[in-house]
Amino acid sequence: MLNRIRQSIVYRIGTLMLLTVLVALSSMVASYVISDAAENDAAAVNLAGSLRAMSYRLSATAPSGNVQATADLADEVAKRLARVLSISDFSASDNLRAARNYRKVIVSWEREIRPLLESIASGRLSMDSLQLATYLEPFIGDVDTLVFDYQTIAEEKISLLRLVQLGSLFAIVVLVYLSLYILHRSVELPLKQLTSRSLSIAQGNFHQHRLEIDSEDELGVLARTINYMSDEIHATHQQLAKRVELKTEQLQKSHEALDFQYRLARRISEGPLAGTELGKWLEEFANMADLDNLDLCLMTPDGEAPYEHLVEGKGYNHCESYECRICVSSCGPSDEGSFHIHRFPLEVDKRNYGVLTCTLPQGKDLDEEQLQRLATFADSVTAAIAINEREAQERRVALLDERAIIARELHDSLAQSLSYLKIQVTRLSHANRSEQVNKSKVKEIIHELKEGLDSSYRQLRELLTTFRLQIGPGGLRNILEQSILAYREQHPQITILLDYHLNEVPLTPHEEIHLLQLVREATQNAVYHSQGDMVQISLIQAKNQSLNVRIRDNGVGISNAPEKRNHFGMSIMQERASNLNGKLNIQRREEGGTEVQFNFIPLYARERELVWRDAG
Structure with a gap:
């Protein structure tokens, strides 16, 4: 009781x-x-x-x-x-x-x-x-x-x-x-006391003003329970605070690492990295990852020794040039003397570009995060070297393509004109060697030679203008407007109109170049050969996503014998149309003049159609 x-x-x-x-x-x-x-x-x-x-x-x-x-x-x-x-x-x-x-x-x-x-x-x-x-x-x-x-x-x-x-x-x-x-x-x-302690706990004070209630009744049990709970929560808070502090430090380091990788990736995308600049990136990476001794050896895929050896700290003291191939082939962790070595290969598509070496004292090893950062840095350096090599290869290919284009343009224009002139010179030579010189025939040949020279000179100027063309920030519309403005200045008697409705169409550079050259070729033919006073150029997109290009004039119309020398540009336009997987049609207009029609489906529309087809 x-x-x-x-x-x-x-x-x-x-x-x-x-x-x-x-x-x-x-x-x-x-x-x-x-x-x-x-x-x-x-x-x-x-x-x-x-x-x-x-x-x-x-x-x-x-x-x-x-x-x-x-x-x-x-x-x-x-x-x-x-x-x-x-x-x-x-x-x-x-x-x-x-x-x-x-x-x-x-x-x-x-x-x-x-x-x-x-x-x-x-x-x-x-x-x-x-x-x-x-x-x-x-x-x-x-x-x-x-x-x-x-x-x-x-x-x-x-x-x-x-x-x-x-x-x-x-x-x-x-x-x-x-x-x-x-x-x-x-x-x-x-x-x-319980109310005061509860308010204190509500404010986050778990270890202040302990309850001094020594009774054995319910409130005493509650007080002891609250004291125990407060001690546990206080200890948990301290542990959580330490963990939060540790996680914050880790997140800060992760943020620094991500920022470093972002800046490095952005720099890699801007252009090639030279050895001096890559050394600065290596130094910043060593400071960010808390690593002292790093070696970055850069090699050509076929080389035996590095063409660039970047060292941060003391590096690997036992590194010798004749051991480079052995160093590259023995990637991973290893113990060498009083050092613990980690090697990360700079390798992509079975092409080796060098090795990243981290040297540690014996008995010390890298944690998982440092290993991941070293591997990521090695991959970034590898990507930078591979991108530089690929860009160099693309520049070589682009140079060869450009030379092939120039050769094709010269062959399709000047070469044909020069061949025609050579034929006329041969005719003139035969006419002069005959016993009776036909002056009227000689005069005709000389006139044709003169026209051929004028045409060749005009074609040369057009080629020079074409080769100097560059599609700038304004895109295809801007360069077309500049070309039309030049034609208007050269031929003020001809009205040239442009109806452009491709502002929302994402054309590739390849498509823009061929469209530009095709429109210029057709416009040039209309200006020089149609004998009309108006040229209409329209570029629109049909409902089936195809692009329709039309160049119409009100001149005499296309000749029934297009194989004559003044119509050799049609073969060039046919070749450009085939490069865009399009269809070219050149015909006389009933109301007079010539109409050049070109239809093709741009790359983005073809890819979207394939995606829809696969989804269906």
């Missing part, structure tokens, strides 16, 4: 409440019992008091000789004496003082007073009122004593009731005070 009271606030408070209720109930029951016992005390006092008054009446009635009135009063006194006994808390045989006084009054009444009164009333005994009153004085005194006894009994009951109520009140006050004291000490103060 005591253990339960000590270990449970609820049981403790419940016990106090139960005691308070029991005291209150006891007080109520006692009050009820006492009040119930004192219910007839007042009536008994009144009845006893009335006996004294009736005794005085009898003392006045009996000497008058009225027997009936005397008998009636005597009967009434007897009834009231019996009534007093019936409402009393004792019986006539009890040994209480009130019971003894009552028996004395009854005996005195029945044996002395009543016979005396009857004798006086009947005349057997003569006694006046004064004498009778004097004789009744002892009896009246006994009645007064009986009244006083009843009054004393009533006052004792009232005193007992007052005492019970005061005792109950005191017990209730004590219990209430004890309850309030226990609530204050066991509930209010601990709750204040």
Whole structure:
């Protein structure tokens, strides 16, 4: 029982409440019992008091000789004496003082007073009122004593009731005070501490103001639990703070590494890396990765020794030139003397460009992150060298392609013109060697030679202009507008109109070059051979994503014998159309003039069609 009271606030408070209720109930029951016992005390006092008054009446009635009135009063006194006994808390045989006084009054009444009164009333005994009153004085005194006894009994009951109520009140006050004291000490103060600690925990203070509650009840268990929880959370927070600090440091290093790789990748995309600049990148990488001794050996795929050896720190002290092939072939971790070596090959597509070596003291090794960073740096250097080599190869291929284009352009234009001129010179030589020189024929040949020279010179200027053309930031539309402006300046009598609607079409450089050359060739033919005064150029995209190019003039129209020398440019346009997988059509217009039509599907549309087809 005591253990339960000590270990449970609820049981403790419940016990106090139960005691308070029991005291209150006891007080109520006692009050009820006492009040119930004192219910007839007042009536008994009144009845006893009335006996004294009736005794005085009898003392006045009996000497008058009225027997009936005397008998009636005597009967009434007897009834009231019996009534007093019936409402009393004792019986006539009890040994209480009130019971003894009552028996004395009854005996005195029945044996002395009543016979005396009857004798006086009947005349057997003569006694006046004064004498009778004097004789009744002892009896009246006994009645007064009986009244006083009843009054004393009533006052004792009232005193007992007052005492019970005061005792109950005191017990209730004590219990209430004890309850309030226990609530204050066991509930209010601990709750204040718990509330304050909870607010402190809510603000993140897990290790300050520990709860000092040593009780064994629920709040004590809760306080110890909160203290334990706070200690655990504080320890967890410290661990998390250390982990966050470590992760932040790692993230910072990762950010630095990513920033380094981004800047290196951007630099690689901008152009080739020279040895001096690559050495600076190696130095920055060593500082970023916390590595001291790094060697970067760069080799040609067919070389035996490095053409560039970059060292950061002391490097690998035992590095010898004759060991280069062995160093490259033994990539990975190895122990050599007092050093622990890591080698990372610079290799792509089975082509070796060198090796990246990291030298560490014996017993020390690289962590996973450092290994990954070294491998990534080696891959970046390899990519830079491979990109440089590929760009050099692309430049060589582009140079050869450009020379092939120049050769084709010269062959298709100047070579044919020169061949034609050579034929005319042969004709002129035969005409001069004949016995009779036909002057008109010689004159015709000379005229054709002159026209051929003029045409060759014009073609040479067109080729020079074509070779100097460059598609700049303005794209195909800008270079077409510049070309048309040049034609307008050279031939102000001809109106050249451009209708361009390919601003939203992503053309490749290859497509732009061939479109430009095809439009220029067709426009040039219209300007020089159509004999018209208007040329219309339109470039639009059809609904099927194909591009439609039209060059129309209002001249004399294309000749029925296009094999003549002035129409050799058509073969060039046919070749450009085939390079774009397009269809070229050259025809006379019904309203006069020539129309060149070219249709092709650009690369982006063909690729999108393939993607849709594969998805379907």
